[in-house]
Amino acid sequence: MKKLTILLCLFTLFFAFTCENEPLDFDSESTQTETELLGDWDLVEFDVSVSSTTNFQGQEFTSDVQILSIDENYTLSFTAGNYSTSGGYTLTADVITNGVEVSGEPYSIENITGSGSYSVNGNEMIVDGSFFEFTFDGIDLSQFQGEQTTDFQVSVDGQTLTFFQNETTNETDATTGITTTNVIVSSSVWTRQ
Template structure:
């Protein structure tokens, strides 16, 4: 269950642009004026691999998630502020130590995000705060700065890729001395509302 919660948390982080980084040698300059306006998420998926090490032992896990039933809009304002709200479902398939843990669909609702955005080349940077409910449990996450790569931006479509590159840490759910390493990526596609 902790693996599923971690994977869903990573999904939420990615959907609010909370990725570690995304470096792309094929960067190009984006016309910032194209991003201004309201967008709705039409597709989202991610793959993530984790390794948890404790007292000389390692456990690997992987998760694949696909979003659905999107009712989630993001507004990029001209003054570089951002607001987002809505809900979506996420179906998560998890494997631990090579064994399937199963598939679970969770509704994430009452999501509210506010923050600031900027674009440098093809890099979209976000900072702000997100709150919401997952299975009737509230959550909040302060995103100090995260960056994703814009792979498509035109009048109708925005697509970003968030890479989880060698994220490391020790979460409050881990025993003292345990280490967690996370790698993976998420792809989000949005369509312009107006």
């Protein structure tokens, strides 16, 4: 069960790469430019919350997952139109399923490397790939890469980068009739090296 919980959390983190709602000095009227992103950024923290509701033959199952970074040594580097990632981090994940809570133990992921391309349109970034690429128990998760869209802001002083990714998904399996709704709220905070 512990490995399944960790794997679920890693899949969630893989798709949601953003963190912390601390008040920062941002100019809400301005749009960002690619030039503001160029260089190396160190991860300060990430926070991912996922609420899921699954319906199957009239039965409803709910789960809430909270993933937090607790030790970060992870770098995101931007060049014109491309990015790369390297390093590692430790996370914890707490899961509540139908009212039963399972508190997660720290889980470290090391030797992460990745790369991809991106484009910027105002305060929105379209990423081809993933900021988080790794394997878990020998399972290569790179097949889950693809185009993702996230909102971002660079602080007025240019030293803090924050990603926000909030989305709701609804899926129905035509074979089983299982319907699932996921509400994902995530953010990550980075500081310029």
